[in-house]
Amino acid sequence: MIFKTHRLFVRKLILEDLVPFHELESNPLVLKYATGEVKSLQENEQELKELISRYKVSKNDFWIYAILRKQDHQFIGTVALVKDNIDDEIGYRLLEKFWKNGYGTEICEGLIMYCKTLKINKLVAYVADENRASTKILEKLNFKIVKKFISDDMNLPETKYELYL
Template identity: 70%
Template sequence: MIFETQRLIVRKLILADLQAFHNLESNPNVLKYATGEIKSLEENEKELNNLIAKYFVLNNDFWIYAIERKSDKMFIGTVALVKDKLEDEIGYRFIEEFWKLGYASEICEALILYCKQIGIKK
């Protein structure tokens, strides 16, 4: 576990997340608010493997983590932590069926606190 909120857990991505990750990354409504293009299941599997591999890279400044609900351990989205030379960024994506449930506000508050703890600036 990376951090948690009242209803959510942020953790490393795992290969078992593939179908839900694909549902997230292949939805045009989700992607219209973020960079990226709709990908096939095979492309998303490759992307998921690449993101997981980044956990093992020393001095990595690009992290994508899974968001899951505590109540049922369901994968519902991702958070991003990007620290680069231009600016530091945080972000999130939720599977569309989990929009408008207060998860975005909840994750953003906790994500900002977490970033302060690890040294990512606003």
């Protein structure tokens, strides 16, 4: 286990996560403000294997973990911590059936606490302006707007937020 919250826990991805991982990564609504690209089962299996292989890489800077509910150990999404030598970026994706249950806020709060234990000083997050749910979460958690721009990949208005820990 990487960290836990009141209702959730976070662990490394495993191959047994393929079915719910594929459900997550093949839902156009989940990906609407991310890549926007729905992938096949085979493509998602390859991506899952690649993400799992990164756990063994020394100086890995791209961590994607599984989010599970404590009550039934059901996979509900993924959470990310990406380091690029300048910023430590956080992100998350939840299966659509788990939206509007407060899990986004809860996982972000847990990730912030986890990052404090890693002695990370500042976190950033990038959110498409249309993604009001994620915008509200970041604002509630005291992230501040530092930049507005049009994203290169999605060509959408996007905002960069940061939080000093």
